Structure formats: structure tokens, C-alpha cells
Amino acid sequence: MDPLIFGFLLSDGLISGALYALVALALVLVFAVTRVILIPMGEWVVFAPLTQAVLLEGRLPATVWLSALLLLVWAALDLRRGRTPLLLALAAALVVAAGYLGLAVPALAPLVAILVVLPLGPATFRLFFEPLPGATVLVYLILAVGLHFVYKGLGLAFFGPEQFGLPALLAGEVAVLGLPVPWQGIMLVLAAGLLMASLYLFFTRSLFGKALRAAAVNRIGARLSGISVREAGRVAFLLATGIGALAGVLVAPLSNASYEMGFLLGLKGFVAAIVAGLSSYPLAVAGGVLVGLLESFSSFFASAYKEAIVFALLLPVLAWRSVSSLELEEEE
Amino acid sequence: MIALLLALLLALPWVLPPFYQTLFVFYAIAALVVLGLHLLTGLAGLTSFGQAAFMGVAGYTSALLALRAGASPWVGLLAGLAATFLFALVLGLLTVRLKGHYLPLATIAWQVALYIVMGSWVALTGGRTGLSDLPAVAVFGLELRDPRLYHYLAWGLLVLYALVLYRLVHSRHGRMIRALRGDAVAAASFGARPPELKLWTFVIAALGAGIAGWLYVHFVRFVNPSPFSLEASIFYLIMAVVGGVGALPGAFLGAGLLTGLEQWLKDLVPLVLGKSGNYEIIAYGLILVGILHLAPRGLWPWIEARLPRRTPPLPEGEGLPPRAEPLPEGPLLVVEGLTKSFGGLLAVNGLSFEVHRGEILGLIGPNGAGKSTTFNLLAGVLRPDAGRVVFRGREITGRYPFETVRLGLVRTFQHPHLFPEMTVLENAMLGTYPRTRAPMLSSMLGLDRVEERRAAAEAYRALVRVGLAEKAFLKAGALSLGEQRKLEVARALAADPVLLLLDEPAAGLRAGEKRALAGLIRRLREEGITVLLVDHDMELVMHLVDRLVVMHYGEKIAEGPPEAVQRDPVVLEAYLGGAA
């Protein structure tokens, strides 16, 4: 194999890897705090660029109304809790306003898209997961699958079955060691690295981060220490949705976006997250990069069996991680 | 009740409208897979995303034999199950040892890998386009093409499989499988071999899926990878969880409900939301979410809680045969030079003492003295770095708990390692595991009934001895702490202990409960059981034990009857840290 091809495959693998790493970070974050395996994350990752695409076509995307609706339902559920319903209603209005802003100023479309998709996460947590605080991981998982169906169906209804193309945020390519690499790809890799570092620092150094971790490990203990487990969950979902939406917006100019791409993205991110033991951020990034590289190289050597190779090669990695993992066995 | 259901099943094909006959066959196929999940995920706690792949293995094997070699579908069934067995064995060996979340991911891994191979190896499998013109199953020349006839085949196989599973679940193996999921350490302490049990559970679940795959392929008479995908596996998992993954009727409920729901939504949603949209999947997801909010443990437990409860009959009759081998002369347990360190910390250092037959020996010492480590070394949970342990004249140094428990060395746990979802009687019956012999196949075929009855009687007697008889059919999770301790002792008694190791039995008990416990231990000694107990409660210990061994910093600092030890200055210094 000549070095140029190797270089291209390496850069392609790293860029895909960065995408999977971002999804993995989001999944690990959510699991670490709420013990939910957030399957619908894949849908939210594509909702953001799809929303952006519809804005660029000059129409108000239905995601705006969905987000606003979910926020209002949340407000209705929390009607008696002080100022919360007011703030939520305000947020709903803000989302709609942002939608119109995105129509008026196309250059802001990517940002608006992320903002519009952002409330979906915490609202989903509040409406569907919070009411079941003590459920097992398996039940949360099936709940997540049900929500995945809902969001996927909504995706088809809102955006149709075809892909959308998107303009690059940063067009063109730059030569890295003699290899042309798209700027968009570099942005993905940088985003993954930065977010990994920030999450790592946040969870190990900041008090709020440690509180979030405590909430996941021991609910009652956390509550006794004054940490609101509910709030922790909402923050985790918010952050995760933000990461996912950002990832979607960054990758879509390179690969186009359609409503059905979400699940596979989520699955590969999930794979990377498991390699990380659903708990370590650096490992989540490493896992994502591993999956991306495996995929890129097997696409070259045996494209018909690419996915089989990626998953089969994961088995030894899993075995190794399982043996070296210090976690106690879960009760599920 | 069961007879009524069976009669209904027999009559159904002639009563149902034609389309529902077809659906009912698909229902049976789904139920086979979901039953396997009940065993694998619900009872053994191993979440599998790969059951549909096993369907595919059996289905394709049968299809290929039929098309390429002209084999009869019955040959295909045998070959398909054999292939499924092999695949499950190999994949199971790889998968069941994985801890925590790695296991489900491994199932996803080979599910996807198998699916891709099924689709991409076009020359072998016909690829994604599939293979059509598969033969129908024939019984004495009669081809089963009509769904009404196929109904009997599918439901017949399903009922057989369900029966086998039911027998397995209500046998010594079933109890152990359930125990493994909650607490592998406790299960191992009663003789289970976790990797083996998990592997067989895996294989049995896979075989159920294999039967389902074969049925599918010869019903539709077309095969392509679609029904054996990750999405399909997820659907079966959904059925299992919605129905109630821990209950056998839950499998039937989940499979039936969701098979029907798919169809009803196809009719209903276009009526409500108009023809031009495609919203069924949204409705499906919302209903799924709704059901789980209503009944997080599944629909069957939700329904069962509202049904009148029947109390089963009390076990009676003969218990299990007692230990035949006589005890040799001399001390029952000899500990010589036992040493264990953890990294740089020397927890136990050259500990030596003896336990005599029929005595109650207390092992005490200040915090951090090494009592728990010693306890775990004796129980076989830890391996010593040096030293010997001899029990009944036999060297047991470093042997696993499942070996020593058969010799009569039984332990309890400081934090009750009970299984709250199982009844008190079932928990006690776990103790009989090392004394019962029926292999898994016997259990599945229902040949272990006599042994089961005797084990139940034995466990019940143990409950009577500790005073828990009236609570035999309550869920163990409902007991108070004192009662849970008694249940631990009962479970240990059911194992016919020669030497009973009690780990802090008095911890957390109130005064009255402590007295009752002490009385129980004395009664056990009168019945001939030797007891070694570790505890902090001085009042209990001093009035109960015949002799004491005192540890400090991993070493024995005193030994002798309670009065002597109480006055020993070395002991006093160790506890109080200075001149008394």
C-alpha cells in the first residue's frame, strides 16, 4: 500500500473516529450520571444538521415546534415548582425566536440548529426518565429504544427520507504532512480533543462535576449530601445533547445527513463508550478513534465485510477491557 | 388452568379468522426467542442483543440443506439445532466470562458480524436478495402449508420448550442461575460454578432461538438476512422486557402483545393521522414508553400483583440423606502458618490454631486484626500465600468454595447475601445444592422430581430449626435483618454443615434478636455442628463460645477459654491500647 493511500485512510479514520468519540463522550456522560444508555442520541446528532439544512432552504424546521412543545409540557408538569415553569416557557419562546433568527440570518443557521435541538435532551430526561428513578439499566435501555423509535419516526416525518447536503463551516482543505485534509475534519478532531479534556477536568476537578458523578454512583448518598439527582440528570442530558448536536453539525458538510443515519452513528459511539467502560472520557475518545480507524482500513481491504470486521475485532478488545476492569459486577 | 389453556390452543386455528392464524404462528416464533431471553436475561442477568443471529444460524442451515442437498426440513431442524449449539458454545465461551457491560456489547458484536456474513457471502447464502422456493415441512406426507396446520407445529414446539424451561427454572440449576445473577460470590459459596452455568444458560437460550429460526424459514419459505438483524434482536428484547423479563408468562405476554400491536397500529394510525404519513413507528415507541412507565418491571408482574395469591402446599416427607462419611478422630480444622498479604500489607501472618469437634470457637480481635481475611481464607474465597488448612483430615488449602462446601465447610456472610426476589424457602433450598446431584438434562426432562421434593423438605426443616417456618413463601426481601440472618443460617444448615463459619452474625441485631441467635447457635452445637464465629460483640461472644482465638495485626496473640482471655494483659493492651 503506498504511503499516500495510507495517509488518506489514516486521516479518514481519525476524522470518523473523532465523530464517534464525540458521540461516545456524550453517551458516557449521560450514563455516568443517570445510568441511561441514550440510544436516541443518534437521532439528535442528525437532527441538528437537518434542522440547519431546512433553515437554509428558507423554511422553519419542525424541530423548533417540537422543542418548544416539549419545553411547554415540562413547564406544565412542573407547574407548582416556583419559577421553573416561567423559565421553561421563556426558553420555549427563545427557541422559536431562534428559529426565526436562523431564517433571517443564514450564517447563524448552524448555531441556531444546535440551540433548537438542545432542549430535546433535558426535556426527554424530565418527561420520560425522571419519573422512573429506580429502574434497572435494562428498563432504561428499552425505554431509550422506544424513544429512539419515536424520534426516528419524527425525523422521517419532519425531514423526509432523503439526505441533505450542507455547506462547510470552514471550506477547503489544508495540507497536513503533504496530505490534503478538509478543514471541517480538523474541526471535528479538535472538538473531540477539547471536549474530552474539558469533560475530564470538569468531572475530576470541579465540585459540580464531582457532584454529578456522586449522583450516579449513590443516589441516596448524593441526596443526603445536598446534591439534586434530578438536576444532575438534566444537566448531563443537556451537555450530552450539546455535544451530539455539535458533532452532527461539524460532520454533516463532509457526509450529508439523513434521518436514518442516526442509529448507526449512535451504535458506533456506543461501542466506543463501552470500550471506555462507560466511565472514562479519555478511553471514550480512544475507543472512538479505534472504531474509526478499523472502519477506514477495512473499507479499503474488504468493504463488503467492513462492519463484520470492525465488530469482530472488537471482541478481543472487550475481553481485554473486561479482564482489566476493576468494576464490581453490576446487579443487572 | 393449564389444561384450559392447552385446550384453547388446540381449538384456536379453527376459531380464529384466517389472518390471525398467520399472526399466531409468528407469535409462537417470537415467543420461542423471548422465552430464551427470559432465561438468559431475566434469570441469569446476561443481556443479549444477539438472539436473532441464532435464529439465522438454524434457519440458513436448514434452508441451505434443503436447497443444495434436497434434505427434508426435519433433517434441517436437527442440523440447524446442531449448528446453533456449536455457534452458541463457541460464542458463549467468549462471551459469558465478560463482566458488566462488555457482555451485551459482545453480543452486539457477533450479532452484527453474523448478519453481515449472512448478507455478504452471496455465493453461500444468496446474500440480501435471499433464497426462495424453500420446501414446506411435511408430516407423514402432509405438507404443512396452511397456517392452521403450522400452528400445531409451532405451538407444539413452543409448549415443549416452555415446559423444559419451566422444569429447569424450578430445579436446583434454576435456583443457582438466579442466584448467580444477584450475587456470584454467595452462589459460588454453595457450590455453583458460574462460568459453566452461564454457558449452558446461553446455549439453551440460543437453541430456543434456533427452533424459532427453523420454524420461520419453513413457514415463509423464503430466507434473507433481514429477520436475523440487530434490529430484530432488539425487538425480541423489547418483547421480553415489556412482558416482564423475570417471569415465564411474561415472555408469552410480551411476544403476543407486541406482535399484535404492530398490526393494530397499521390499521389504527392511518385512520387517525391520515393515509399519506408513516407514523406507526412513533405510536409504537410512545406506547412502549407508556407501558414501561406503567409497569417498569414488565406487564406480567404488574398483573400478577393484582391476582389473588395462592399459597403452595408445605413441603413434607423425607429430607435429603445425611452425610455418610464418619468424621475422623482428632481436631476438625487445623490451621497452620496461614499467611496472606495484599500488596505491601501483611494481613495475616503465620496464623495457627485448631478447632475441635463439637465446640464453638470464637475468632476475635480489634479492627484490622485480619479476622475477615482469615475467614475468607478458610472459606476458600481467598488463596493464602503460605500455610495450610486441613479439614476432616484433608488438605483444603486454596480450594474453591464449591469444593469445600461438599465436605461440610459452610459459611454465612456479614451482609446477608440473600436473593430478595426468591422466596425464603427457595433461598434455603440453595443450601442443598451441593447435596443434590441431578444434572441439568435431568432437570429439564423433569426426572429430578424426587430429589427436588426431598431438597424442599430438607430446606423446610432447616427453616423450622431456625424459626422461620411460617415465612417460607414470602419473598426474602421482605424479612427483617434479624430474620435475614436466621435465613442465612438456615441456608447453611440445609447444606448439612460439619463446620459452620459464621461471619459477624450479630452485627446490626437488637438485644432480643441477639439472644435468640445465641440460643440457636447453642442448639446447633447440641445437634453436633461445630461452629467457628467471628464477631465484635463481646457480650455475645463471651457467653457463647467455648474457646477464643485472639488476633492482632494478623497474628494470634492469645488462645483459650473466655475467662482466661478476658484477663490476658496482652489482649487488654491490644484492645485498649495501654495499661488497663
Added chain:
Amino acid sequence: MRKGLVWLGALVLSVALAQAEVRIGVTLSATGPAASLGIPEKNTLLLIEAGKLDRMPKGAKVRFFILDDGTDPTAAVKNTQKLIQENRVHLIIGGTTSPNSLAMIDAVAEAGVPFISLAAAKAIVSPVDEKRYWVFKTPQTDELMSQAVVQDMVARGIKTVAYLGFNTAYGEGWAREFEKAAKAAGLRVVASERYSPKDTSVTGQVLKILSRRPDAVLIGAAGTPAVLPQRTLVEKGYKGQIYQTHGVANPAFLKVGGRFVEGTLLPAGPILVAAQLPDAFPSKRVALTYIAAYEAEHGVGSYSTFGGHAYDAWLIAKGAIERALEKASPDDLAAFRKALRDAIEETRGVVGTHGVFNLSPTDHLGLKFEDAAVIVRVKDGKWVLERSFR
């Protein structure tokens, strides 16, 4: 006066009764991977149902039962059973994808219900054995379309080709038929790669193809996911001729493809460039009528060739219903189904959007190569007729 009213009433009643009900069951893939094929099919049938596309057959009122199978063969079979047994349909149209149609064959054959498939594989109707006695289809086979591509390639002096297709039944079918046709025509297939419609990158596959330096690349994909490989090829500097398949013949492909798909060649049913066809082309008028009605409902440029297949199925069915009504009554389910099947097989000279259908007991497709395929080029973001084979 009263007598007149009674006579009028009787006349109306008899006319109403004379309008026998013929039920057509439809199972197609409006969701799932084949949605971009199934949705235009569904829209077409809904248009017919609403009376906006064509009149009902003489002497009968047609009722449609339309179900979605989500591109899943098991669902397609369940739908088929439901349509046959619950809705008691006389005819089934649909089975958007080849696996779905193949899976449905046994069910329709067992029940004796005629089935017009909307999928591509030749195996659906060939050979016409006991079971395929009941099965017909309207889309051109992969074999036919592959022939068109290969002939065009040969005519341009292309010697080596690489194939990059979906890892679905669609891509697999094209791989099989194209490689067979290419080999027969002396073309060398230097690479045969696969990718998933949901992939975000096909760099590896493209690099492999580039390293083999083929004169042309054929992309075996459908809908907008066909753009990614073409874009990657162009971005990595491929200068040879890129071919796509008829699966991309919908407006979204052009929009998303943009400049990357400029100059693409593809085989297609003539309906794609109906307005540019010479008037002698038999299917031109019908195609234009269809396009006008579809665009009136869904917007300019919204039509797709797959919707045309559904319309062709309807045209065949309509003629067959009229003929079958002479032989049997729709109230006699078994008899009418058989009569309908016979009538379909007797279809001669029905002009559809993709060509002229002449069925026979040995040919349940009935399309002729020269009428059913053209080569189209993408020029200035539009479909332009490049050549026909007449």
C-alpha cells in the same frame, strides 16, 4: 310523477349495484431503507385513489388497501396475508424491494391471488413456474438496465470498470447482473466494493478503486446516499466517466449532488426525460400525463421513475379488471382472482410510462429493451436524454 321517481330510483340503484367493488391490496416500503422508492409509489396510488390521475375501470369501483412494510420481508408477508385474508383483495400490487417481493410469492401463490410486483429482480417472475404463475412485474429488470449500461460503455470504448454499490439487495442485484453483462461484453471489472447507505465516509472504497485506475465507475445505489461515493471520487481527483443506476432518478439526488454529479450517465426508464423523447417513443404521452398529475400534487420536478412503475401496474390492472369482469364477478373471490390473473397475462399493447407491456404465459414482465431504457446524462443540474436504443 311518482312513477318517474321510482323508475329513476331503480335506475340509480341498478347502476350503483352494477358498480362491483374490486379490491386492490398494496404493500410497499414507505419507510425504511427503500423509502425513497416506496414513497413515490404510494403517492401515485393515492393519486389514483383520489381520482386525480386516471379514471376507474368501466363497471367497477376500485378500493385500495395500502400498507407499509418498512422494507422488511417478514412485514411484507404479514401484510400480504392480511390483505388476502382480512381485506379479501382481488389483486396485490407492491413489494418495493426484491427480497420483499420474493418473500411474498409463496403467500400469493398459495392463496391464488395475482400479484404485480414493483421490484427489479428477474427471479421474481422468471422462470414462470407454478408459483410465479401468479406473479407479474412492471419495473425493468436489473438485467435489462445492466444491458443498457454495458452497451453504452462499450460504445464509448470503455475497457475497465469498477463497481461500488450498496450492501443491500439493490446493490447486490446490480452487482450480479452488471458483472455478468460486463463479462459477456468483454469489459473487465477491476474492483467490486460495497458500502452502506448510512455510511458517513467511503474513502477506503474509493481509494481502492482509484488504485485500479478504471476507465469508468458504476455506482450501484439509490436515492441521495448515491451522492457520497461520487463526491468522494470527484474530490479525490477521479477523471473517468461515472455511471449511476436508475435508483437515483429523483430530484433530491440532483439537489444534493450539485456540481459533483454533473456529467453523470445513467440508464433510466424513458419517463425520466419524457419531455425530451422523440414523439415516436411509445410511452411519451402517458409519461407526460403522469408527470403533470404528479407535479400538480407534489410540486415541479417531484416525480420519480419509481412512481411510474406503480402507475404502470395500475394501467395493466385496470385493463385486466375490465376484461375479467366479463368472465367473473368480484363477489366470487376465487373465480375473480383467477380471471384477473388470466386477464393480466393477456395484456397486450398497454402503453405505460416505462414502455409498452406485452405479457404472455412465458413473459410476465412484457417490456422490450429498446422501449424501456434510455441513457440519461446530468447536464446543468438537469436530466438530459443522451441516447436511446431504438
